[in-house]
Amino acid sequence: MHNEIFFSSRQGRKVWNALGRIAHRYDQEETPLELESIAHDVLKTIIDDSVLKQICSVSDNNMMSHVVIRNFVSIQSLPFTPIDDTSPDTSGWRIPASALLGLLKLSGHSARSFLDEMNGRLCHMVMPAKNNEKSFIRSTKKLGFHTEVVNGYFIEENPIPGKPVSPDVFGLLGLRNPDGIATTLIPLDSVLSCLTPQIIESLMKPQFSAVSQSSFDRIISINNISVLKKLHDGGMGLRYSNSKLTANNLEAVKALQALADAISHSDQVMQVVLHPGDALILNNRTCIHGRGAITGTQKFDGMDRWLIRIYGYKSSVLPMLKTLPDKKHIILVDI
Numbered sequence: 318m319h320n321e322i323f324f325s326s327r328q329g330r331k332v333w334n335a336l337g338r339i340a341h342r343y344d345q346e347e348t349p350l351e352l353e354s355i356a357h358d359v360l361k362t363i364i365d366d367s368v369l370k371q372i373c374s375v376s377d378n379n380m381m382s383h384v385v386i387r388n389f390v391s392i393q394s395l396p397f398t399p400i401d402d403t404s405p406d407t408s409g410w411r412i413p414a415s416a417l418l419g420l421l422k423l424s425g426h427s428a429r430s431f432l433d434e435m436n437g438r439l440c441h442m443v444m445p446a447k448n449n450e451k452s453f454i455r456s457t458k459k460l461g462f463h464t465e466v467v468n469g470y471f472i473e474e475n476p477i478p479g480k481p482v483s484p485d486v487f488g489l490l491g492l493r494n495p496d497g498i499a500t501t502l503i504p505l506d507s508v509l510s511c512l513t514p515q516i517i518e519s520l521m522k523p524q525f526s527a528v529s530q531s532s533f534d535r536i537i538s539i540n541n542i543s544v545l546k547k548l549h550d551g552g553m554g555l556r557y558s559n560s561k562l563t564a565n566n567l568e569a570v571k572a573l574q575a576l577a578d579a580i581s582h583s584d585q586v587m588q589v590v591l592h593p594g595d596a597l598i599l600n601n602r603t604c605i606h607g608r609g610a611i612t613g614t615q616k617f618d619g620m621d622r623w624l625i626r627i628y629g630y631k632s633s634v635l636p637m638l639k640t641l642p643d644k645k646h647i648i649l650v651d652i
Contacts, residue, residue, distance in 0.1 A: 322368055322386045329391035329594055332416055335359045336390070340415040341408060349418060349428050349439050349646050356419025369423060375486060375598050376425040376631065378552030382504040382604035385589055389490070389596040390416040397619030398493055401448035404440065410492060414440050414625050417490040417596060424598055426486050426629030429638065429646050431466070434533045437647040441532070443489070443624035445615035459610035462503060462580050463558040465601050465628065468527040468539050471546050471554055472634050479639045479651035481529075481537055483556065484628035488598050491591030492623040496614045499588040500597065501607040505555050507585035508605070512575060519572035520544040527562045537650055540565075544576065554602035580605065591624060598629075 324332075336356060343352040361369070374380040396407040404410075418428055430439040469483025470476035489500065509517065521543050529537040544562065546554045556562065559577060564570040591597060599606055615621050630638070641647045 320381055320384050322371060322384065324386060324388040326388060326391065328363065329388040330393075331363055332360065332389065333391040333393055333412055335363060336412050336415045336419070340412045343415075345411060345414050345418065345440050346404070346438065347644075352415055353418040353422045353428055356415045357422035360416070360419045360423055364423070372420065372424050372598070375600050378548050378550050378554065378600065378603050381600070382506075383502055383597060383599040386420070386596045387592075388594050389420070390594050392492060392593040395492055395593075398444050398621045398623040399442055400444075400446060400617045400621075402435070402442060402446045404438070404442060410625070413490050413492060413594070414627075417488045417625055417627055420596055420598065421486070421488050421627060421629040424486065424629065426631060427635060428627050429484070429630050429640075429648055430628060431481070431533070431648045431650065432641065433529070433535055433537065433650055436534070437641075437644070439627060439646060441626040443622075443626050445611055445617065445621050447617060460608040461559045462501070462605040462607045463530075463561075464556050464605055466530065467556045467558040467561050468529045468537055469556075470539065470542070471548070471556075471602070472631075472637060473546055473548055473554070474542070476637060478637060479649065481539065481650045482630070482634060482637055482648075484601050485631050485634060486598055486600055486629045488596065488627050488629060489591060490597075490625045491593055491595045492625065493593060493620060494591055494622045494624075495620060496622065497590050498609045498611055498614065498622055499590045501609065502587040502589060502599065503580060503583050503585055503605050505553065505603045505605070507583060508555075508576070508579050509553065511579040511583070516572050516575045517545060519568050520576060521546065522569070524565045524569040525562060525573070526565060527556065527558070530558070530561055544573065548602065552603060555605065557605055
């Protein structure tokens with residue numbers, strides 16, 4: 318896979334050691350914007366310019382749809398995998414979280430979260446959870462291909478502050494993955510190549526609606542939107558979810574079904590297994606993603622699969638976001 322970058326064990330340890338000296342001074346949920354800037358500066362002294370160029374290319378909608386960094390950070394001390402959708406009190410996971418914040422900043426993005434999603438938590442704990450039935454189902458089922466925050470606007474749609482805006486990218490960092498469960502990816506270009514010009518034209522019309530994903534605490538909907546959108550840099554962007562996106566007329570129904578068929582029959586599906594210390598940055602406009610089923614693999618013994626997920630936004634988008642006055646990283650959405 319040409320989108321992969323390989324760090325040596327020595328480089329991974331260097332990232333851990335360098336960030337370990339600062340991560341304990343900051344709380345990712347309280348001062349992440351300070352931490353991401355400091356982590357960015359630390360990582361920039363460790364990572365080669367050629368690698369930095371590859372990392373930055375994921376923000377260009379005409380270049381790489383994603384980038385994987387193998388052994389990005391050495392995992393040297395880790396608490397048990399949480400089982401109830403909460404962040405562990407112990408500090409062992411905070412160094413990898415700091416590394417992911419810095420990596421997103423290196424790619425040209427700043428971390429943000431939604432007040433309406435998991436009470437504004439920035440670092441999403443991706444693991445089997447059993448605190449309630451909804452969490453268990455959401456965290457263990459197979460995830461079909463989708464984009465994150467499908468009910469969010471693109472900056473090209475000129476949303477007013479207070480409207481939801483979907484992240485430009487998001488980052489994942491592996492902490493545990495004993496069963497080798499893959500994150501599945503399909504680049505948008507390979508999907509578009511299977512669609513007729515007529516279907517693409519229909520998908521670009523504002524004849525669809527979307528509602529928030531199951532991790533949100535309330536239903537937030539947007540209407541009269543397109544599925545495909547021409548982006549400022551000339552590329553094409555996609556919002557997609559089989560369950561959260563609906564068509565508003567017969568033309569839209571046919572176009573959305575054609576898109577779903579192209580996705581389900583794609584021969585360009587990539588299986589990315591994130592091992593401990595591996596990082597993935599995915600362009601949320603030009604790549605759809607899913608996940609293999611976890612159901613049946615969960616043991617709730619502290620050793621289950623565990624990833625950290627963080628959303629990232631380009632600097633040009635940040636002025637469009639309405640945020641909490643005392644926590645600028647938490648996005649507020651008006652009804």
